Amino acid sequence: MSTSTGRPQAMAAAPALDIDPLLDDPATRIIVCCGSGGVGKTTTAAALGVRAAERGRRAVVLTIDPARRLAQSMGIDSLDNVPRRVKGIDEGAGGELHAMMLDMKRTFDEIVEAHADADRARAILDNPFYQSLSAGFAGTQEYMAMEKLGQLRARDEWDLIVVDTPPSRSALDFLDAPKRLGSFLDGKFIRVLMAPAKVGGRAGMKFLNVGMSMMTGTLSKLMGGQLLRDVQTFVAAMDTMFGGFRTRADATYRLLQAPGTAFLVVAAPERDALREAAYFVERLAAEDMPLAGLVLNRVHGSAAPQLSAERALAAAESLTAENGHGENLGEHGIVDQTDGNAGPRDATAATPQTPGSPPTPSTTQTPESPQALEHASAERAADSTDEDGADGVEQLTAGLLRLHAERMRVLAREQRTRDRFTALHPEVAVTEVAALPGDVHDLAGLRTIGERLADDQASPPDLAPSAPSPSV
Amino acid sequence: MSRLQVVSGKGGTGKTTVAAALALALATEGKRALLVEVEGRQGIAQLFETEALPYEERKIAVASGGGEVYALAIDAERALLDYLQMFYKLGSAGRALKKLGAIDFATTIAPGLRDVLLTGKACEAVRRRDKKNAYVYDYVVMDAPPTGRITKFLNVNDEVAGLAKFGPIHNQAQAVMRVLKSPETAVHFVTLLEEMPVQETADGIAELRAAELPVGKVIVNMVRPQLVDxxxxxxxxxxxxxxxxxxxxxxxxxxxxxxxxxxxxxxxxxxxxxxxxxRVELEREQRAALAQLDLTTYELPLLGEGLDLAGLYRLAAELRAHLGAERAGGTA
CATH class of the missing domain: 1.10.286 (GTP Cyclohydrolase I; Chain A, domain 1)
Known part of the structure; x- marks a missing residue:
């Protein structure tokens, strides 16, 4: 902790992730963005889509739960479960962008309709158990996201599909979905469930062995006869389409392992998010899923890394504390003007509550004697006649230095968490995206993010944002 | 003070941290709080710097004034077997169900059933009494699913009660809903002063109100100090x-x-x-948006050096001060 300056060579260990070659490569057909909640997955997916399209790809972005304004800006705020062409994309390079927001229930309904004849489909869609399962229950999202991905890929209308993944409770539920489905379908339980309904109720019961009937008896006791019947009807009706269901789930799983797929793990430089990211990296490797690299969002930088937090704070102290009005000045600097109607002068004039500093005018203005100067200026501020004068500058400068110290601490913390990740997974390529002060909710903002994604400097020396907020 | 404190929030807002700090804050003066984790992330163990929590209630911290915090990471499969045992005394039949894959079915293929078990277990802890008929836990704090899922999660038993129109499952589901919809429960939302979390908080509160579930407080986490005029x-x-x-x-x-x-x-x-x-300007806008929700709002500071155990206790102290101020502030 002797120096907390900047971001020197530490990241040199991690190879840089080049986004543009990945986007430009015609062999790249699917990009899956995964990561824990709140790290900017959806925004990253959308930004990749915009950039790919403007570089000439025919791309489609499948988002799960975009922020409302982002969805609006892309024209996908109406849930109709089909990709819509995004307006405002520069199609000069021959590309275009489509986007859609996943509608779980409709996706599930579509599968049923596609795989069962009309009567059976109706029976399933009307079944109360199905209605709860498809509309409400968590976990369905993961299955449906992968199903939709399979559908989009099968249509073969796009040469690049960018997928956002649901904020699952366990991050890789979507990978487990096909397997779980498979093991369930192979299981005995489903046969037990289906047995009575299949053979036509009571008459068929005698053909079941004793164990089976004991089991359905138990189930009936547990679930109540009516619920069991609903479940049985549902399972029986689904039976015909399970085969297709399973084939598709397996196909989607293989699609994810195929060479044309690239996984991007998205994270923020925070302990929890990077811990989840490490877990993702390990799981993807275990499942033979092709990892392209890590996108590290919201990384802070400073254009003055040479000035350490400690020095900045010490300097700020020397500008404010020595004259004995530290507290007063502190309050002065930190004042929270919630009722933003006060002009600069009013705002400052309203604050000085300095009973202990009699306004003794002083004329010492020599830069050689900072103490004298601060004294003088502090008193002038108390006098509230000239708060833009030297005293205002001292306080302002101290404030700037404190801000810088805070920034440098953030940098140091982010560096430590990232180093921990790199130490665990030195092989994972990383690209960093500098933090924006505000949220992104338009194409211009997505473009800015895209530029930052593609800027493959793993440790950009100059992170000062040229256009800090594209949208506000 | 409601005895079941449910803490939700958008991903990345620090909901696990706030839940843990709240449990510490509530466990003062000899009180006993149970901190419940439902998402299988072992976030609580990491926060308290202990090894992964097993499926059992164990003491993980002592709060100021001699209070105790217990923690439980609910495992859906174990909860189901427990539940079967408790309600139906299904020793071997339970194991047979497991062999058949019924438990897998219940906890993974029909994930909604998992939510039934998780909420059921939490409510059981709320209602549990010892031999002297006193509550075993004064408070149960739940590190709940994120804002987008919280209403469905808490309301899952309503759905179940609708599906199973009578029988033991129906009765159990109704008993859970009675706890969740009563003033015994309060659902809090953790947010940051950023647009998306604030928007999601507003949406989440509207959903919760529509489902007639009790809305608690808004907890603004990681509030930065203002350093310059x-x-x-x-x-x-x-x-x-x-x-x-x-x-x-x-x-x-x-x-x-x-x-x-x-x-x-x-x-x-x-x-x-x-x-x-x-950023300060954006934060001001978000504060204004939160004020429109007309709920009690607590602010917790951003801890500059990242969160460790000491930081957790500091947040607990902040929450305790808020809670104390509220108690002192009025009996209403």
Whole structure:
């Protein structure tokens, strides 16, 4: 902790992730963005889509739960479960962008309709158990996201599909979905469930062995006869389409392992998010899923890394504390003007509550004697006649230095968490995206993010944002 | 003070941290709180710097004044077997169900059933009494699923009660809903002063209200200190660059002349400050949006050095102060 300056060579260990070659490569057909909640997955997916399209790809972005304004800006705020062409994309390079927001229930309904004849489909869609399962229950999202991905890929209308993944409770539920489905379908339980309904109720019961009937008896006791019947009807009706269901789930799983797929793990430089990211990296490797690299969002930088937090704070102290009005000045600097109607002068004039500093005018203005100067200026501020004068500058400068110290601490913390990740997974390529002060909710903002994604400097020396907020 | 405290929030807002701090805050003065984790992430174990929690209630911390915090990471499969055992005394039949894959079915293929088990277990802890008929836990704090899922999660038993129109499952589901919809429960939302979390909080509260579930408080996490006067900043960025350079120089940071060390700091420092000012402005907008929700709002500070155990206790102290102020503030 002797120096907390900047971001020197530490990241040199991690190879840089080049986004543009990945986007430009015609062999790249699917990009899956995964990561824990709140790290900017959806925004990253959308930004990749915009950039790919403007570089000439025919791309489609499948988002799960975009922020409302982002969805609006892309024209996908109406849930109709089909990709819509995004307006405002520069199609000069021959590309275009489509986007859609996943509608779980409709996706599930579509599968049923596609795989069962009309009567059976109706029976399933009307079944109360199905209605709860498809509309409400968590976990369905993961299955449906992968199903939709399979559908989009099968249509073969796009040469690049960018997928956002649901904020699952366990991050890789979507990978487990096909397997779980498979093991369930192979299981005995489903046969037990289906047995009575299949053979036509009571008459068929005698053909079941004793164990089976004991089991359905138990189930009936547990679930109540009516619920069991609903479940049985549902399972029986689904039976015909399970085969297709399973084939598709397996196909989607293989699609994810195929060479044309690239996984991007998205994270923020925070302990929890990077811990989840490490877990993702390990799981993807275990499942033979092709990892392209890590996108590290919201990384802070400073254009003055040479000035350490400690020095900045010490300097700020020397500008404010020595004259004995530290507290007063502190309050002065930190004042929270919630009722933003006060002009600069009013705002400052309203604050000085300095009973202990009699306004003794002083004329010492020599830069050689900072103490004298601060004294003088502090008193002038108390006098509230000239708060833009030297005293205002001292306080302002101290404030700037404190801000810088805070920034440098953030940098140091982010560096430590990232180093921990790199130490665990030195092989994972990383690209960093500098933090924006505000949220992104338009194409211009997505473009800015895209530029930052593609800027493959793993440790950009100059992170000062040229256009800090594209949208506000 | 409701006995079941449910803590939700958008991903990345620190909901697990706030839930843990809340449990610590509530467990003062000899009280006993149970901190329940339902998402299988072992976030609580990491926060308290202990090994992974097993499926059992164990003491993980002592709060000021001799209170105790217990923790439980609910495992859906074990909860189901427990539940079967407790309600139906299904020793071997339970195991047979497991062999058949019924448990897998219940906990993974029909994930809604998992939610039934998780909420059921939490409510059981709320209602549990010891031999003297006193509550075993004074408070149960749940690190709940995120804002987008919370209403469905809590309401899952309503759905179940609708599906199973009578029988033991129906009765159990109704018993759970009675606890969740009563003043015994409060659902809190953790947010940051950023647009998306605030928007999701507003949506989540509307959903919760529509489902007639009890809305608790809004907890704004990671609030940054304000370090610079914006108005002064605007002036400085315009006209006072030279003066700022001189001030930096006076503070011992090098020469203020053109190309001097201090002079070269001015631009980066002002830029950082401009970003900061912009963020403060955005935060102000979000505070205003939160104020419209008309709920009690607590603010918790951003801990500069990241969160460790000491930081957790600090947040607990902040929450305790808020809770104390509220108690003192009125009996209403």
């Amino acid at each position: 914006e108005q002064a900043l605007r002036t400085a960025a315009g006209e006072q660059r030279t003066e700022v350079a001189r001030a930096l120089s006076r503070a011992g940071l090098g020469g203020a002349g053109r190309g001097g060390v201090a002079e070269r700091l001015v631009e980066p420092l002002l830029e950082q400050a401009a970003e900061h000012a912009q």
